[in-house]
Amino acid sequence: MTQADTRKSWIASANGHPDFPLQNLPLGVFSTAGGTPRGGVAIGEHIFDLKVAADAGLFTGEAKHAAAAASGASLNAFFALGAGPRRALREQLQAMLAEGSEHQVALEVMGDSLLPLQIDCQLQLPAQVGDYTDFYVGIHHANNVGRLFRPDNPLLPNYKHVPIGYHGRASTVVASGCEVRRPNGQTLAPGAEAPSFGPSKRLDYELELGIWIGQGNAMGDAIAIGAAEQHVAGYCLLNDWSARDVQAWEYQPLGPFLAKNFATSVSPWVVTAEALAPFRKAQPARPEGDPQPLPYLMDANDQAHGAFDIQLEVLLLTPAMRKHGSAPVRLALSNTQNMYWTVAQMVAHHSVGGCKLQPGDLFGSGTLSGPQPDAFGSLLESTFGGKQPIELPGGEQRTFLQDGDEVIFRAWCEREGYPRIGFGECRGVILPAR
Amino acid sequence: MTQADTRKSWIASANGHPDFPLQNLPLGVFSTAGGTPRGGVAIGEHIFDLKVAADAGLFTGEAKHAAAAASGASLNAFFALGAGPRRALREQLQAMLAEGSEHQVALEVMGDSLLPLQIDCQLQLPAQVGDYTDFYVGIHHANNVGRLFRPDNPLLPNYKHVPIGYHGRASTVVASGCEVRRPNGQTLAPGAEAPSFGPSKRLDYELELGIWIGQGNAMGDAIAIGAAEQHVAGYCLLNDWSARDVQAWEYQPLGPFLAKNFATSVSPWVVTAEALAPFRKAQPARPEGDPQPLPYLMDANDQAHGAFDIQLEVLLLTPAMRKHGSAPVRLALSNTQNMYWTVAQMVAHHSVGGCKLQPGDLFGSGTLSGPQPDAFGSLLESTFGGKQPIELPGGEQRTFLQDGDEVIFRAWCEREGYPRIGFGECRGVILPAR
Incomplete structure (x- = not known):
């Protein structure tokens, strides 16, 4: 179009x-x-x-x-x-x-x-989620988080070859507006020898694009990259709520588990490929020195049109703002062009070993941060690992989310000659731990 | 009883x-x-x-x-x-x-x-699998595998505090007898600078106990350990097929993905807690120096009766054996008493942050190896990382599975005064990669 x-x-x-x-x-x-x-x-x-x-x-x-x-x-x-x-x-x-x-x-x-x-x-929720997979294709997020753990070598050697992903929890994917209870869990306090148990103190959001799978594939078959977008039903916003202190203690060697499985929120509207067609972009050229993807991840059409120009916004509404009737405050403005891998590459990779995708499966893109702090898609990044609080109007500060905080994601596309289209909101309020 | x-x-x-x-x-x-x-x-x-x-x-x-x-x-x-x-x-x-x-x-x-x-x-398949979670509670397996990567410090610091688990793929859980196609995937050959793509060369099984969840919990609620076994509908055998070469290249930092999601086989019969009641055991005492579990993982009744005395057997039937009409050969005999954490501890841990469990969710225990090579529950362990082939009758050898190999798990309980009860078989034949 x-x-x-x-x-x-x-x-x-x-x-x-x-x-x-x-x-x-x-x-x-x-x-x-x-x-x-x-x-x-x-x-x-x-x-x-x-x-x-x-x-x-x-x-x-x-x-x-x-x-x-x-x-x-x-x-x-x-x-x-x-x-x-x-x-x-x-x-x-x-x-x-x-x-x-x-x-x-x-x-x-x-x-x-x-x-x-x-x-x-x-x-x-627009569909019953069969399986939920969370990817990690936001390269600035991978860099920012990697730098917290490995300052000299933030990206692992596989990152530019493999669209890294892991399986998430389908049973706790909820629609925007559902409240999110702060999880209890095991954490290791700095300097402690043994873990303690209690409410997470480092509760965070992650700004992601959600991808709803349409037609699936038979177990044992792979979806070729050229056909991959035909298997996508549409797009939404996705908040991959994360308990950073639980994550740090539990995630080795098999990945995030309780740190993520208490809740994942999605915006309720499924925005179709047809609606997004005017807002496609060429996949940004890989920086010099980056490897070429393996052939099963390469497609000329995908390179030419595989990216989306979607603006992604994070807002926060604290109990104090709510009390004073203040509007939510923007914490970040990012864009889906921060994806190192395209949606087609995610679909092709996910199925290349024969994994069966089914209608209603959900992918998260991974956190889509931009390179600058005003585009960071999580508090972990915005506060540099919790070391540098962000300042809010009225003298409030945050390192991580407090009870009663509401996180709001919005997304939209703009281009001359077309009306703006949007995703609607993905909202969630934090309830105190049980 | x-x-x-x-x-x-x-x-x-x-x-x-x-x-x-x-x-x-x-x-x-x-x-x-x-x-x-x-x-x-x-x-x-x-x-x-x-x-x-x-x-x-x-x-x-x-x-x-x-x-x-x-x-x-x-x-x-x-x-x-x-x-x-x-x-x-x-x-x-x-x-x-x-x-x-x-x-x-x-x-x-x-x-x-x-x-x-x-x-x-x-x-x-006895139930539609909602979510599938794979644990890692076989401590000898964790030790054996950890030793391949970290000879001096095989167990990570969290292992004896956290029943480590991760989310697996529900859509490719299949019943015994379904054929398993060798997956294609990215692997990094030893010494290579860049990955290559093709059929996995290190295809393996993992011998696990499967746990079917019965009544679930509401999102945001935790299941107390004292009530945890009431949420289990029954037990089966589970083969967590694994592509070791894919796993080694992809699994950092978010855990196994394509290495495991091409297939998981389960035995079709759900053996109930009632049938297994005569075969309960006290949870083995933790070795001196091991930490006490946190209170949410402690229950006196679970300590006294939380373990099972179930014999677990791995057999292999190669195409050559099939051709000569030979019986399958035993590769390992292990026991569920090799679990460091009980089923009740897995259920309590999984739900403690508010994750919703639902009827038909499936847990795998993780590979249940014993301490000795004749009880190792995967070829990765039996062949010491593929370095020492196992010898089969008729002069055959294996490091990892070949096309046409059939892996057969069996399990049974024996005790004087009771008839033997068994789980039936969990079988799967390897098909060549597409």
Whole structure:
């Protein structure tokens, strides 16, 4: 998609909406008081109810199948259909909701197909997560964290050859808005000989792009890099909450476990590849001296268009700010172009040994920090390992998160000739430990 | 259960059966030609069809609910019921199948409730795996493997404080008998500067106890150690297939990923805590100088009865042996008493930070090697890192697995005054890489 797209919707709130104009149309699962959870599409300040529209017979052909699959309590069946039906649904939705649509009067009369997003609707996890995998492709984060442990040699020798990832916990992936309880765990205090047990004192967030897997592969088969993006259903924001003190003590030799498995939050809307198409970029050239990826990770089209220009923002709302009615404060502004590996490379790598991916599997990108402190995607980095508190308005400081703190992620894309599109928010408030 | 139990069944093949006498009654999911998968119980050379029996109204009270929940295509709903209904079902099943049962004539007439295990039945994964976690509680394995990397200091400082575990891949957990394809992956050849890509050359097994989770916990809640075993539905054998060359190159800093996620095999029968009750042991005393576990990992009852006396056997059947009609060869005989941490300690630790466990989650114990080479639970250990091949009959040797090799795990319990009970087999043949 190279031509400008300035179409408007007959739904007035969509035009100029910072997240959900006609050009976005992300999918999610919502419920209303007394209703069952079902699929919907965000448009301006409204949710377009796919079940009501599908039941009314508004879709035809592949889009009809797609709308039916997206009408249930999770989008897994819709994800399983792949890119063709998803695109067909998008085209019919855009035609239906565009200014001048022949459907406008019918939809306005129906009324109940359009629900006010902020008032009536509870947003849920869009899919049942089969397996959750967290990658580590944010090279500045890997550098920043590595430097805390190994000042002279922050990146391990495999980093520029392998899209490093590990398996996370699927059962505790939750939708934005769910509260996050501070975990108890074992930690080794500085200088102590034996660990102690109690609430984590170094609770942190990690700013990540989430990737929802669509069509999967059979066990034993690999997904070729050229086909890899066809296996992605869409994108979201992901907060990989982390207990740094638990992590430091437990993670050798098999990786993070309790430090991460108490909660992972995602934004509820699935932003599609189609909506993000105008915001693709060439994968940044590797610095001189960096190795070429192995052939199974190389694809010319992926090099030319594999990156995304998505702005990523972290905000913090403390109990004191909430009390004074203050707005949340920005802690960082980063961008998905800080990924050293593309999404296609992640998918190809994950499946190259025959691991089965399934519709509803979730990937995290790893923390997407930029090179400068104002783009660091975790407090571990922003406070240089907890040594240098960050200053907040009103004289507050933070090294790590305190009870009652709310972390808010936002993301959006901007480009001349297109309306801005956004991901919506990924929020979570910290509850005190039990 | 401290009294001897020598009861017999009217099903002749159960009496003296090495695995499935009246005292075992493990549950599984099977299918027959043209039939849908459903729950059953192994008894001698037969499967007792729980759906047929439940539909015939043979159970009452809690057992009736349990049998209905275990009649479907997975045992997740049965696992979710917890220990009470499981015990009730076991009691009614034992009464029904014991010598002198009033049900004998009725069941013989029904006929189709008892199916020949070896002939008609295909055994499947007993439950849909939500999340799979692999622990590392076999201390001799941790020592043996640690010594390969750190000769002077094989165990890391956290090992005797933390039941180390990591998240594995649920989508590739398969039932015994499923073929395992050799994975392709990145490896760094000795002395090479850059990695190469191709089939793993160091494919290995890991001998583990599998633990099926029953009733779960709410996110944010911890399971107390005193209640932990109530959250276990039963036990199986587990083969944590491992590509050692992939693992060595990829695992820093976030743990094993592609080295393990291509396949994990489990034996299909779920052996219950009730069946294993006569074979409990005191947890071996910690060697002098070892730290006391933190209070959340300490329970007097668990110390007194938390260990199991289960014999664990590894056998290998090579293509040459198969061609000559030879029996598989034993590679190792170990025992679950080689666990440094108990199952209750694993459950308590996993949930202590609030991680949600769900019915059908699966734990692996980690490789359960004994201290001597004839009890090593992986080829990595038996061949001392691939340096010393093992000798097989007929002049064959192995350092790691070759295509066509079949690995067979068996497990059983023996004690005077009780019939032997067994787990059945966990088998897998290696297919060549794609």
